[in-house]
Amino acid sequence: MTEKEYSRIKALCLDRYFCRLNPVQREAVYTINGPLLILAGAGSGKTTVLVNRVANMVYFGNAYSDNTGYDSLADGDEAFLRAYASQESDDSDRLRSIIARDCVKPWNILAITFTNKAAGELRERLDRMLQGAAQGIVAATFHSACVRILRREISVLGYTGSFTIYDTDDSVRLIKDCMKELNISDKMLPPRSVLSEISSAKESSCGVDEYARLSADDYRRQLIAKIYSLYQKRLFESNSVDFDDIILLTVRLFEENPDILQHYRRLYKYILVDEYQDTNTIQYRLCSLLSSENGNICVVGDDDQSIYKFRGATIENILSFEKRYKNAVVIRLEQNYRSTQNILTSANEVIKNNRGRKGKRLWTDLGDGERVTVFSAEDERSEARMVVERILESVRSGGRYSDNAVLYRMNAQSNAIEQALIAGGVSAYRVYGGVKFYDRKEVKDIIAYLSVINNGSDSVRLKRIINEPKRGIGQQSVELLERISQSLGESMLEVMRTSAELPMLQRASSRMTEFYSMIEALREKSELLPLPELLDELLEDSGYLDMLKSQGDEGSQRLENINELKSTMAKYAENESEPSLSGFLEEISLYTDIDEMNPEDDAVSLMTIHSAKGLEFNNVFVVGMEENIFPSSRSLSEADIEEERRLCYVAITRARRRLTLSHAGKRMLFGNTSFNPPSRFLGELPRECITKAGEEPAVRSREASSSGSGTAGFRAAMSGLKDKRVSQQTQEFSVGERVGHNIFGEGTVLSVMKMSGDLLLEIAFDRIGTKRIMANFARLKKL
DNA sequence: ATGGGGCTGCTTTTT
DNA sequence: GCAGCCCCAT
Numbered sequence: 001m002t003e004k005e006y007s008r009i010k011a012l013c014l015d016r017y018f019c020r021l022n023p024v025q026r027e028a029v030y031t032i033n034g035p036l037l038i039l040a041g042a043g044s045g046k047t048t049v050l051v052n053r054v055a056n057m058v059y060f061g062n063a064y065s066d067n068t069g070y071d072s073l074a075d076g077d078e079a080f081l082r083a084y085a086s087q088e089s090d091d092s093d094r095l096r097s098i099i100a101r102d103c104v105k106p107w108n109i110l111a112i113t114f115t116n117k118a119a120g121e122l123r124e125r126l127d128r129m130l131q132g133a134a135q136g137i138v139a140a141t142f143h144s145a146c147v148r149i150l151r152r153e154i155s156v157l158g159y160t161g162s163f164t165i166y167d168t169d170d171s172v173r174l175i176k177d178c179m180k181e182l183n184i185s186d187k188m189l190p191p192r193s194v195l196s197e198i199s200s201a202k203e204s205s206c207g208v209d210e211y212a213r214l215s216a217d218d219y220r221r222q223l224i225a226k227i228y229s230l231y232q233k234r235l236f237e238s239n240s241v242d243f244d245d246i247i248l249l250t251v252r253l254f255e256e257n258p259d260i261l262q263h264y265r266r267l268y269k270y271i272l273v274d275e276y277q278d279t280n281t282i283q284y285r286l287c288s289l290l291s292s293e294n295g296n297i298c299v300v301g302d303d304d305q306s307i308y309k310f311r312g313a314t315i316e317n318i319l320s321f322e323k324r325y326k327n328a329v330v331i332r333l334e335q336n337y338r339s340t341q342n343i344l345t346s347a348n349e350v351i352k353n354n355r356g357r358k359g360k361r362l363w364t365d366l367g368d369g370e371r372v373t374v375f376s377a378e379d380e381r382s383e384a385r386m387v388v389e390r391i392l393e394s395v396r397s398g399g400r401y402s403d404n405a406v407l408y409r410m411n412a413q414s415n416a417i418e419q420a421l422i423a424g425g426v427s428a429y430r431v432y433g434g435v436k437f438y439d440r441k442e443v444k445d446i447i448a449y450l451s452v453i454n455n456g457s458d459s460v461r462l463k464r465i466i467n468e469p470k471r472g473i474g475q476q477s478v479e480l481l482e483r484i485s486q487s488l489g490e491s492m493l494e495v496m497r498t499s500a501e502l503p504m505l506q507r508a509s510s511r512m513t514e515f516y517s518m519i520e521a522l523r524e525k526s527e528l529l530p531l532p533e534l535l536d537e538l539l540e541d542s543g544y545l546d547m548l549k550s551q552g553d554e555g556s557q558r559l560e561n562i563n564e565l566k567s568t569m570a571k572y573a574e575n576e577s578e579p580s581l582s583g584f585l586e587e588i589s590l591y592t593d594i595d596e597m598n599p600e601d602d603a604v605s606l607m608t609i610h611s612a613k614g615l616e617f618n619n620v621f622v623v624g625m626e627e628n629i630f631p632s633s634r635s636l637s638e639a640d641i642e643e644e645r646r647l648c649y650v651a652i653t654r655a656r657r658r659l660t661l662s663h664a665g666k667r668m669l670f671g672n673t674s675f676n677p678p679s680r681f682l683g684e685l686p687r688e689c690i691t692k693a694g695e696e697p698a699v700r701s702r703e704a705s706s707s708g709s710g711t712a713g714f715r716a717a718m719s720g721l722k723d724k725r726v727s728q729q730t731q732e733f734s735v736g737e738r739v740g741h742n743i744f745g746e747g748t749v750l751s752v753m754k755m756s757g758d759l760l761l762e763i764a765f766d767r768i769g770t771k772r773i774m775a776n777f778a779r780l781k782k783l
Numbered sequence: 784a785t786g787g788g789g790c791t792g793c794t795t796t797t798t
Numbered sequence: 799g800c801a802g803c804c805c806c807a808t
Contacts, residue, residue: 114797671799
């Protein structure tokens with residue numbers, strides 16, 4: 001057999017093996033070495049490609065491109081290959097044994113995703129496709145992959161392996177403490193914004209020293225630099241890391257320890273990154289550290305679905321992949337297997353208005369399908385009623401509740417929909433997001449107890465429970481205790497143990513040693529008892545159970561939540577080969593409730609568009625398509641608007657068969673009413689794909705304006721201003737009066753209030769909706 | 784040390 | 799419109 005012929009037959013065999021894929025998908029599957037960028041449009045079968053590509057790596061290795069051995073085929077092999085290619089044989093094991101070359105070992109593959117859910121799905125599909133051969137492949141989130149590395153290696157950075165992972169709430173508490181210690185008022189500098197500043201510094205791999213260096217001429221940044229530095233010191237003393245540290249410390253570990261880096265480079269020879277458009281600078285750096293030697297990095301993403309810029313994601317990573325990796329292969333998956341053409345054309349037309357994109361057009365062979373409905377409602381209540389009617393209609397004609405999803409820009413919008421569902425007799429719905437299970441106070445308290453048992457240095461969580469339930473260790477004592485602990489360089493728990501010997505703590509010492517003994521006893525039990533039993537002991541010994549029992553109905557509700565935590569624990573203990581307290585804490589600290597989504601239960605899904613990414617539904621409603629809502633009133637720059645538009649693109653492409661977009665002329669939100677014109681995105685939909693419906697004319701509804709609104713100056717003038725109750729008339733402007741503004745156009749005054757020598761007006765502009773502005777600043781004209 | 788009342792604040796949020 | 803947080807009064 002000639003080499004050419006062998007190569008041809010071999011390709012036919014592989015094509016047959018991967019016959020469920022389209023040719024472009026197969027190309028991606030065959031490209032296993034070197035940098036590869038897969039631009040995967042929504043619904044283009046990206047996970048299928050990833051799974052098949054891994055299968056190809058493990059089963060066939062370089063078979064596709066490696067032609068060696070064509071001249072030394074065993075007797076019958078050639079006939080077999082021809083038979084296999086023409087579907088006369090199904091013996092893929094034999095195919096493998098003939099053509100496979102340098103197969104990749106499963107444990108040399110690291111697949112990184114963003115959510116636990118995506119990681120779980122990937123793992124499951126790999127298992128299904130590869131069966132036992134998938135053993136050893138690491139499919140994990142960025143965070144869990146890094147935690148795994150840190151647990152082994154972090155001692156070289158001075159932490160110990162049992163470190164605690166702080167969530168946002170813990171971090172804010174710690175920031176507050178630091179600010180108090182530094183005498184920085186939280187009025188001037190809100191702790192949350194300090195945290196987000198520190199977080200974005202970490203996301204662009206900017207450490208404490210570098211941050212301080214870059215802050216020389218900015219007072220605010222100087223303050224933050226001080227807080228950042230103390231915050232980091234306290235984290236270290238508590239043997240704790242925050243979410244961003246997980247990645248940052250891993251990168252630092254690699255950069256400062258070439259031998260460790262070398263080890264992981266040899267381990268993870270093949271790296272796959274899903275949702276690459278959502279990676280931030282530090283994640284990029286991590287990937288490039290790991291892959292720069294082998295160059296085997298495959299990233300999958302869709303620049304049009306990048307919606308997490310506000311969390312530090314930089315679309316640059318995907319846009320400049322080809323520049324960073326010179327020999328990168330780029331493959332575009334544009335065939336969509338999810339939606340009808342009307343939906344896809346709508347999505348294409350909307351996203352076309354963005355400038356910074358790679359450019360692609362989704363298509364399908366599923367046919368045009370129904371037109372997209374654009375519904376105009378009078379207010380949010382009738383909008384919600386319309387949604388419910390249509391859901392009921394779809395269920396009446398044979399659909400399931402779970403075929404339906406209602407998507408909105410922000411969680412606060414869920415209420416109106418929920419009310420209407422209840423009113424319409426639909427109890428089969430589930431609201432995702434909002435208050436999360438692990439955010440509940442009692443759950444956090446119990447987790448704090450467990451954290452202290454696991455890591456005695458964890459001072460933030462110790463402080464959370466030291467007097468919960470009340471045991472007479474008040475704020476005064478805690479502050480004293482903390483100061484002593486800091487000056488002695490010992491953990492608070494340790495100081496409590498020896499409190500009897502410290503004159504300053506004499507008064508509270510018996511209660512402190514008692515608390516110490518309780519924790520110590522529980523720690524000993526934690527080494528002997530199964531986790532759920534440890535939890536029982538904890539509830540008993542700490543007095544938490546008694547406290548809840550005395551709280552009546554609310555207490556028993558809380559106890560129920562704790563029991564739910566207990567069953568999560570039991571489940572964990574069952575599934576894990578070596579269950580441990582620290583393992584459990586780690587798992588739940590990296591867990592969110594959208595992971596809970598259960599395709600089994602037949603319920604309407606209510607969620608933000610952000611949470612809907614990656615999901616699909618037959619029948620999708622996007623409500624609140626209004627200026628100032630979607631796009632949000634906070635998005636003023638063109639870049640912000642583009643991100644909103646991508647969000648709109650994500651929303652549209654969730655729909656498989658039917659899509660309804662709606663807006664309300666009048667909406668009650670956060671306790672006041674606003675009149676907003678339809679979203680500009682509605683105006684970008686192609687006429688031939690939509691049907692208009694609804695209760696026009698809503699109050700003051702006009703054509704969507706597509707012009708950008710506002711300027712940096714106005715943004716500055718408006719930021720930080722808060723609306724207080726609707727107030728009485730003042731001498732200059734009165735409610736109901738018509739006014740003109742040189743940028744926003746004409747509008748009606750909704751409310752007026754005095755504010756620092758000026759007037760804060762709330763005005764419903766005809767063209768761009770309700771805005772709050774300062775009268776003097778805005779140079780309003782009376783009409 | 785604790786409990787209640789008023790004031791603030793508020794997109795989105797993979798981990 | 800609501801919840802969480804801070805402060806104050808007890």
